[in-house]
Amino acid sequence: xxxxxxxxxxxxxxxxxxxxxxxxxxxxxxxxxxxxxxxxxxxxxxxxxxxxxxxxxxxxxxxxxxxxxxxxxxxxxxxxxxxxxxxxxxxxxxxxxxxxxxxxxxxxxxxxxxxxxxxxxxxxxxxxxxxxxxx
Ligand SMILES: CC(C)(COP(=O)(O)OP(=O)(O)OC[C@H]1O[C@@H](n2cnc3c(N)ncnc32)[C@H](O)[C@@H]1OP(=O)(O)O)[C@@H](O)C(=O)NCCC(=O)NCCS
Numbered sequence: 001x002x003x004x005x006x007x008x009x010x011x012x013x014x015x016x017x018x019x020x021x022x023x024x025x026x027x028x029x030x031x032x033x034x035x036x037x038x039x040x041x042x043x044x045x046x047x048x049x050x051x052x053x054x055x056x057x058x059x060x061x062x063x064x065x066x067x068x069x070x071x072x073x074x075x076x077x078x079x080x081x082x083x084x085x086x087x088x089x090x091x092x093x094x095x096x097x098x099x100x101x102x103x104x105x106x107x108x109x110x111x112x113x114x115x116x117x118x119x120x121x122x123x124x125x126x127x128x129x130x131x132x133x134x135x
Contacts, residue, residue: 002048003046003083003086004046004047005047005086005087006044006045006047007043007044007090008043009034009043009045012045012053013034014029016051016052016053017030017037018030018052020033020073022073025129025132028132028133028134029133032135037058040059040060041059041060041063041067042058042061042091042094043057043058044057044087044090046078046083046086048078054078055073055074055083057071057072057087057090058071059095061098065100066098066100067095067100067101069102072103074087089116102121102123
């Protein structure tokens with residue numbers, strides 16, 4: 001499969017965003033997903049030959065010192081083909097070597113991120129489950 005990448009969601013429509021947020025009890029609708037893409041400071045998308053979005057990364061940043069990767073996901077049937085690494089590398093290029101780039105991830109993904117230049121850290125989070133879908 002050949003993939004292509006976009007660094008803006010402006011040409012994307014919600015119906016191209018299907019199958020994401022796996023494991024979420026109340027996943028956002030494609031419309032809410034689209035809003036996340038539009039409102040993030042950076043958004044890079046991987047699309048297949050049928051123009052279906054198969055992976056995406058978003059980040060928010062102060063454009064001075066820090067950036068936070070709010071989402072990174074590749075659809076299961078397209079995983080392990082280098083799309084995730086491509087999305088992270090393309091985002092890092094956009095961030096121009098900014099001081100801090102932070103990602104919260106599950107423990108089993110730490111070796112994955114270490115292999116592409118990240119360092120293990122400790123964090124705390126707060127989640128309001130009632131607002132998981134964004135409403
Ligand atoms: C993490 C994720 C984005 C990786 O995307 P991908 O396109 O499959 O990754 P790549 O093809 O670039 O890299 C594949 C490598 O990552 C490793 N990897 C992928 N998912 C993994 C997981 N859940 N646990 C451990 N390793 C994982 C693979 O073993 C593979 O390693 P290898 O190249 O040494 O064989 C994808 O698995 C995903 O969407 N997961 C669910 C959402 C998620 O956890 N996102 C991260 C939140 S920060």
